[in-house]
Amino acid sequence: MSGAERDPKDQEPQMTTPAGTADPIDHEALRERYREERDKRIRPDGNDQYLEPVGQFAYLVEDPYTEVVERDPLSDEVEIALIGGGFSGLCTGARLRQAGIDNFRIIEGGGDFGGVWYWNRYPGAMCDTAAMVYLPLLEETGHRPSMKYVFAPEIFEHGKRIADQFDLHRDVLFSTQVTKLEWNEDASRWIVHTNRGDAIRAKFVAMGTGPLHRPKLPGIPGIESFAGQSFHTARWDYDYTGGTPEGAPMEKLKDKRVGIIGTGATAVQCIGPLARDAKELFVFQRTPSSIDVRNNHEIDPAFFAQLEPGWQEKWLFNFATLQTGGFADEDLVKDGWTDISQRIRDRIVQKVGKEGVNFTNEVAVQAYEDSDDEKMTEIRERVDALVEDPETAQLLKPWYRQLCKRPCFHDEYLQAYNEPGTHLIDTDGKGVERIDETGVWVGGQHYELDCLVWASGFEFGTDYGRRCGYETVGRNGLTLSEHWADGMLTLHGMHVHGFPNLFIIGMSQAANLISNITHNLTEAGSTLAKVLGHAIETGAEQVEASEEAEQEWAALITSSTRAFLGNPDCTPGYYNNEGKPAGRREQLNGSGYPEGPVAFFEFIDKWRNSGRFEGLEFRK
Secondary structure, three states, X not given: OOHHHOOHHHHOOOOOOOOOOXXXXXXXXXXXXXXXHHHOOOOOOHHHHEEOOOHHHHHHHXXXXXXXXXXXOOOOEEEXXXXXXXXXXXXXXXXXXXXXXXXXXXXXXXXXXXXXXXXXXXXXXXXXXXXXXXXXXXXXXXXXXXXXXXXXXXHHHHHHHHHHHOOOOOOOEOOOOEEEEEEEOOOOEEEEEEOOOOEEEEEEEEEOOOOOOOEOEEOOOOHHHOOOEEEEHHHOOHHHHOOOOOOOOOHHHOOOXXXXXOOOHHHHHHHHHHHHHXXXXXXXXXXXXXXXXXXXXXXOHHHHXXXXXXXXXXXXXXXXXXXXOOOOOOOOOOOHHHHHHXXXXXXXXXXXXXXXXXXXXXXXXXXXXXXXXXXXXHHHHHHHHHOOOHHHHHHOOOOOOHXXXXXXXXXXXXXXXXXXXXXXXXXXXXXXXXXXXXXXXXXXXEEEOOEXXXXXXXXXXXXXHHHHOOEEEXXXXXXXXXXXXXXXXXXXXXXXXXXXXXXXXXXXXXXOOOOOHHHHHHHHHHHHHHHHHHHHHHOOOEEEEOHHHHHHHHHHHOOOHHHEOOOOOOXXXXXXXXXXXXXXXXXXXXXXXXXXXXXXXXXXXXXXXHOOOOOEEEEO
16 A cells, blocks of 8 residues: 555654653663652552452442343353354454354343443543554445544444344344353363353353453452442443433533542543543542553545555554564554554664674664653653643653553543642552542542542453353363463463363464454454364364463463563553563463564464364364
8 A cells, every 4th residue: 555545644743752852861760760660569469459349349240231131041052152242252253154154152241242342431432542453344344433543432333333244143142141161071062151041052162251351449448438429430320420421521520529540541531521520530540651642533534435455454464563563664553552663673773774783682672772761751741741730740750661551542631630620649659548438548638539430440360260250161170260270271372272162262372462452353263263164064073272282382482571461670560460570370371472463463374274273183
């Protein structure tokens, strides 16, 4: 695609540049500041600091959007059960339909398709990856995203569009939560138990429950005692706040004092609307997010209409290549994800181009550190340029590398702190001290609140059974949590020895492309369609990874720290095991293919199209 075919709005500068002339960067002083900020936030309890939404908080996993319609329990049989109706189930279902495989049933806990975008209807919710690559199956559905970054209602509608396009409503079970998966060796079938009393037999099961499936709560002393209104961002209470997911003002907050705990990617999006509508907003901050420019704009219909067939696959691989440090003739997406990688690449080229300098790991590391220092300096200077109060601006500056935490891109978040009723309550890395019946304590000071919003994220890094909300029992009574007690064991992140006919749809131990999760899912759906097509064609009763293949894949995954999601030198967060040292278990759970996402996509494409399916055993 030539540059002339690009959306003209994408030709505008999108990256933040320092205002005026930036002072020279003292790299060693910066390293020391990063270490200081990291150390004050490290907690011995790591992931254990978070609470499951059980007991009095069980309502946080209930569905406030769809009334459950009573039905009789099912005890029938399907060839394939797909657990999860988010983009995992949607992409997999679409690929199965394209392959001519029709006998499957999607089981979804929510009242409709959409997954993350069914549950997350908080004000301001939108994708932080460009819609042209984030929204899957755009060519197949013919949909043109309205904006470069689209809001949640449009993403939700696109999920339903995929379902309509590929007839996925056929035989779907909504408002149905799986409570247990159990393998029956004699029948060579999985028994899918649900909260509706179902005991469905399935020859094959694909689990697409995703990493952002179950809300979690901060383990703050007294959290159970707050007597005001409280809810998680993934279960936004519009009956209390007023407003709509489409952006109507939350008029019921005009006389309310609202507190929000968390300043990650979700909070960055909903704090602006809260600051606009609440009488007072108290933002309780442990660690500030890095906020780069978003530069959102409409997608030009004329530009979109002239895109040639195969454009989305080209854009997907262009984005994945540039975002992970590869080379491409042009940047089709042009966003903050690709910017830092291109800076690193250009520095490497500059260094290696000098006489006597060869490409080494040391050269790559130096290029990364220099580029990141430059980028994060720009991001901190952007805070000064947008936040009027100097003290507040200082507290909003992130002191860590950009990829230590989920990078955020927003054009209204920082300005929200210029609202007279918005108060940043920084905890100096310690977090909220305690909660009582009427409010929140920080540093010995009490903040009285009418409403408390939990922007504390989702289960990530905990046992697989806890994250899914159910246990999977394989051959000889072995549970998946037991099998993975010392770390995830798979072939290609999808197949598990001892769990025949079970397939994991995700990104871990595969591409692990965290900047664009849906790309992982469409590729996984294509792989599964090939495997199941071969099993059906050959009459195989069981498909299972061999123990040898599983162990070899684990050895490959742990052979390089390059593909590990976390960095022990980073400020704590879910990217790096909350700052705790990472051993083999953490590396297995948080790593991808050592050569990177693009190399994995190329590898798995050759693997699934070879017809040999090395590492899998097909038994009749």
